[in-house]
Amino acid sequence: MAENVSIASDDGLQVVGPELVVNGSFDADVRGWKTNLSSTVLESTDGGRGDTRGAMLSAPTTENVVLNDLEATVVKSSPLVTYRASAWVRLQGGGEVSGQIRVREVGPSSVSQHRQAFALTSKDWTHVTMDLQSGLAGSSFDLNVMAWELAPGQALVVDDVSLREIPVTAPRSRTPGGVLSNGCAYSTRGIPNCGAYFGATYGANTDPSEFEREQGQHLGIRRTFFGPGQVSSAVRVAKSDLAAGRLPWISFKLPHSWEDMSNGKGDAWVRELVSQLDELDGPVWLAFHHEPEGDGPIREWVAMQQRLSPMVRDGADNVGFTIIVTGWHQLYGEKQYSFDSIWPGDEMVDVLGVDIYQHYGTVKNGQRNLDWVDMGSHYFQHVSAFARKHGTDWALAETGYTEMAHSYRPNWMRETYKSMVLNDGIAFSYFNTWLNNEIGTWHLRHVERQDAFGAVLRGSPHMVDPSSPPPPPVVELPAPELLQQTGVPPERRVGRNP
Template sequence: MAISARASTALAAVLAAGVLWALLATSPGVPRAGAPAPGTTDAGPAAQAGPGVDCPLTARGLPTCGALVGATHGANTPPTSLEAAAGRPLGIRRTFYTPGQVGRAVRTAREDLRRGRLPWISFKLPTDWAAMAAGDGDPWARRVARRLDRLPGPVWVAFHHEPEGDGDIQDWRRMQERLAPLVRGLADNVGFTVVLTGWNQMYGEEKYSLERVWPRDVTIDLAGFDVYNDVGVTRGGRTELEWPDLGAEYFAPIAAWAAAHDVAWGLAETGITDTAAEVEPRWIQETYADLVHYGGVAFTYFDSYLNSIGSWPLETRTKQEAFRETLLSSPRAWWVR
């Protein structure tokens, strides 16, 4: 199996440290027993889409027949190489912008819609959370909403994703509570999303629990979570060896919470290191199947080195083939506006 020079170097370092043997001993194996296949579970109608089926989206972009597969690619780089390999467009394209890049975000979203991708846009804000919650950012938010409303299809938007550690989380919550009705009221094609790390909500401090941070008394269309397989990542001199079970540790509790709050959910970011992918080559396919099983509607791979501590990009043949197979197994986004 051919892998990139970067992957070879990383794998050699892991082998030298004796880590790979630990991974082989602790990983769930290939295939994982009991892992559901897309379209074969009892998770309800949304899980029953077959490979490549055209999936109608609601006016605000929520799939009606399964989970869309997409990616962040490079630094807002057009994902044509990923699509050429699969012979079809991504279901979702996730991109990131400063508050001064509204025009660029709208142009990119328009092009994504033209090519059959659902745009999932993340904006940083023109002022701090408390000021946004007090209404200081309303003119900017109205401009964003009105420009997105002119697009010929649905678009998802998030404001300041992964907020944990960036300030008073209650100010962030109140900011979301102000922007959600404003944006949704001006743009009937916008799905308002809230994107969190996931780990902080499941296993972090109480102040970041979903009970504490989730916006109150407003409609949120989708909860996004950024959850990775970071086996092989070294932090503070310690290499991560514990293999995560995203289905049991994240998807099951998130699905139960989402059902109770009547909100769709999905992965806004996910990824696997080169090292871990060589141990379990089908992790991407199996994780997508788990997400479908638990009713998630979005699987967005982080194919980028931006702000990264892990070798997430799809640079090895193992990962490229796994992503291609997963994309081809997923429904295609379809809309009329």
């Protein structure tokens, strides 16, 4: 039969260590394997690849079928080890079916999933492979091959299921950096392998130590905003954040126009900024001119990002290059702002940030907005799909909700964070400031919303748990300057999220 390699890896990459899957070739029938449902039929078949045997799954009624290892393929992993999982699959019986190869990584206190999807429309063999990095110290790996809604008369045939260690050849952004409080690894650029940071903007770049003491936990991530003449201030704030166990996420306005920056006029400024950030003892996320929609020709903004990204990523292996847009404009606005239109290019962006607010309860022109938007289905699923397609990560760079929205759904903070994590988001930053709040009142002024924030914060992962007292307050910007650096103008934050 023909072999249709639709998802292929570099077959020339040397693997190290033994094969970890028991009877992945199914030469010993289906020993060592099980199904998740009693109705699923698992049997050995002589229809494996070539003249070998394979495993075949079918069901009397339409259902999701799962080929599951009987015992954990990896009993106890080491963090920062990279593995390659693969399987050959084909569909028997006609029609079409989609599925995935999945590794459930079960740690002492949390579970993460690594997945690679496939789609089958013929009897040809398809090779499905994915590389994954162990993120939970001492975790076990549960290896599955799955098909969704397999119909009667159809069968999923599986052969040569494999899991091996491979040499770490990940890009610099994935270089091991440390381990989070949940046991999950993060890269030198601060990208977590599982879980998601939870934090906030606070005041006018105001030190959040007192707020953190009230919440019982330091912020996992902190957004701050600076002008082009405030490089030294930004570096001091980032250093203070790292000392307190926060991941700094810095937004800068630029010393020149987008066009001039893309033509190299700001290169010296960027290199000096990156050089100073490179000296810091920990990861930093960096963005240039966030929320560009309506601020100028968007193609010039894209060209600017394309020039600055290599300078940042080549100049400092601890700095994650991020772009931050509103999200609404990309999904529901003009075509010129679509994700495809504003994307600088694959392997240029470490984190795609979106600023998405829950506008229920806001008032504009005397009209109160009572349109409740489900963040997951309306935004997160689409952002996640785009990020996966382009090999990047994504995060919620700004968000907020009103006191009225909290009264309507008191669990909004927890539900939104959970929805973001389920859609592969890696950070959640709440816009907790009195600035740019003309229509939203996002500021956590009331104890009920503060309690809701604190409850999620205390259950979220962070880089370190500092044993020393927090550093002295660092207040780098007066409120008027921050007003020029943060957020979408109030008149654009209306309706169904902008």
